[in-house]
Amino acid sequence: MEENSANFAIKRIYDPPGDADGYRVLVDRLWPRGVSKERAQLDLWLKEVAPSGPLRTEFAHMQERFEDFRSAYEAELADNPAVETLRRIGTEHARVTLLFGARDVETNHARVLLEFLQRGGR
Secondary structure, three states, rough: OOOOOEEEEEEEEOOHHHHHOEEEEEOOOOOOOOOOOOOOOOOEOOOEEEOHHHHHHHHHHHHHHHHHHHHHHHHHHOOHHHHHHHHHHHHHHHEEEEEOOOOOOEEEEEEEEHHHHHHHOO
C-alpha cells in the first residue's frame, strides 16, 4: 500500500470544527484548557505522538529554542510507534487534521509533526 501523507493538515483545537477537517486527531499530551470533549469533536486523542514531557518543558514555546526543539522532537518521532499509527490513519482517510492547543500556529510541535509526516519520516 502506498503511503499518502499529503492528506495531513494542522489546526488549533480552539478553532471551530469543519467538514473539511476529515478525521480529527488531538496530538497534544495534555488536554487543552477550556475545550469540552463534545466541542473538540475528536476521532482520536493520540497523546503518545506528542513531545516528551522533558522536551516540552525545555522548549516552553520560546521562539529562540524552536530549532533545537525541532531537532530533538524529530529524533523522538523517528523512534515513536505512534507515528506509524498516524501513517496508517493517513492511508485510511482522505483528510486527517492534527489538532493542537498552542497559540503560535507556526512554532509548535504539530507543525514539526506535519512536516515530519510529509517528508516520510526523514
